[in-house]
Amino acid sequence: MAGTGKTKRWMIYGVYGYTGQLIAEEAVRRGFTPILAGRDPQKTIEVANALGLECKTFSLTDKAEVKKNIADIDILLNCAGPFSTTAEVMMDICSQLGTHYLDITGEIAVFELAQSFSQQARQTGAVICPGVGFDVIPTDCVAAILKFALPDATQLSLGFDSRSGFSPGTAKTSIEGLADGGKIRRNGIIRTVPLAYDVKKIDFGNGEKLAMTIPWGDISTAYHSTGIQNIDVYIPSSEKMVRQARRANLIRPLLKLSIIQSLAKFWISKKVKGPSHKDRERYPTYVWGEATNANGDKATARIKTANGYHLTMIGAIEVVSFLLENGCVGGTYTPSQLMGANFIERLSGDESIILS
The missing domain is CATH 3.30.360.10 (Dihydrodipicolinate Reductase; domain 2)
Structure with missing residues (x-):
């Protein structure tokens, strides 16, 4: 991967969806410049122009096309659901390239799928961490x-x-x-x-x-x-x-x-x-x-x-920020494994987990 810190390149795919757009807007407010991407050219360009960001348009039906468009990306945040139709091809290619893969899924099958890419991701140094929003x-x-x-x-x-x-x-x-x-x-x-x-x-x-x-x-x-x-x-x-x-x-x-x-x-x-x-x-x-x-x-x-939607917005960006600034051993993670069990307390401000 090229670059360090915020000079690394990261992408939000599915940026014209409800949550993808929220995340893109919050990223800009925080000074990040993600590459925006999606399947629909018109919708993707509209969001990118409104935020003053670079964009790419590509579908996920052609693996070679997907690979070409994310080859220079350090972190891919997939916001295009249902993830049952979008996650597999992206996890596969990211784990081949050594590109970190994140998404905001809550789908059980997608979390189980992620585990199957763990060995390949360890070999290339890719972090595979689905569910970096309210789910889960x-x-x-x-x-x-x-x-x-x-x-x-x-x-x-x-x-x-x-x-x-x-x-x-x-x-x-x-x-x-x-x-x-x-x-x-x-x-x-x-x-x-x-x-x-x-x-x-x-x-x-x-x-x-x-x-x-x-x-x-x-x-x-x-x-x-x-x-x-x-x-x-x-x-x-x-x-x-x-x-x-x-x-x-x-x-x-x-x-x-x-x-x-x-x-x-x-x-x-x-x-x-x-x-x-x-x-x-x-x-x-x-x-x-x-x-x-x-x-x-x-x-x-x-x-x-x-x-939940606000938590997804800030949670996803915090995980991206962490990966931009820190080196990690490749493999499949859950959010608590990657970010620590107290991650939700850091996102929740003055609120803490109360045990009894």
């Missing part, structure tokens, strides 16, 4: 803190309470997730279970609420961060939401049909715009975790963070 920085850090507090934990439950709404990319990923069903980890293995597989009451940090399990990225990442064999993730849910999720189990085969997926994603593209700046300021996020050992001893952790 706060929950991954809580998981690492709980492992430290209860080293012999055999069960880990995580969760968050966030009311900011969805961006188009997140909504499209959720549609794919519904079709795949629920996910938990049992005895070290990721298992498919019905949606809303488990329901219980949890105090995420702002009062006790009914909550249900969801197929969140920590089913993968928390295992690699902690080694804990049994993991599930919860979000607050009304009784109506639980009933709706369980009814969705009956039509999951239909949700897998490509025409249904395409129609749903087309509707999302037209109707979902992402939360406003005011909504992002208004709604913080509460993150919770609980570890349990074989004797029934428990450790609980909670932290209040910024809104």
Whole structure:
């Protein structure tokens, strides 16, 4: 890799998406000059011109074209979701070139895919670290803190309470997730279970609420961060939401049909715009975790963070900044492995993880 510090070249791919544009704008405010990139020339150029930045346009269908466009890039931040369709080719080429790969996914399959590139990345010095946003920085850090507090934990439950709404990319990923069903980890293995597989009451940090399990990225990442064999993730849910999720189990085969997926994603593209700046300021996020050992001893952790999209914006840039300034051994990392278990506290200002 050429250059040092901020003289290194880094790229944001998917810059005209809701979150990609937020990150690009924040990067400029901080004095960075990333290369902006995306598939659509008009949309990419519009964002680049507005921010006064260099840009490139290329799709991910031709590996040779991708390789040519990132050959001189030190760090690639992929913001183009769903990541099930964009991550593999970029991870592969980055790990070949020795280019650090980051993304903001929350998709379990993408986190597992990243592990398969670890050996190649170690050989070339590339850091592969998906999930450098709200998915999954706060929950991954809580998981690492709980492992430290209860080293012999055999069960880990995580969760968050966030009311900011969805961006188009997140909504499209959720549609794919519904079709795949629920996910938990049992005895070290990721298992498919019905949606809303488990329901219980949890105090995420702002009062006790009914909550249900969801197929969140920590089913993968928390295992690699902690080694804990049994993991599930919860979000607050009304009784109506639980009933709706369980009814969705009956039509999951239909949700897998490509025409249904395409129609749903087309509707999302037209109707979902992402939360406003005011909504992002208004709604913080509460993150919770609980570890349990074989004797029934428990450790609980909670932290209040910024809104998920704001946290993604600042979290991704902080990881980029770290890699610009520091040398790292190549390989696949989770956010807490790369940045430390207290990374979320550094992002959350005066807020700290509270253990009990």
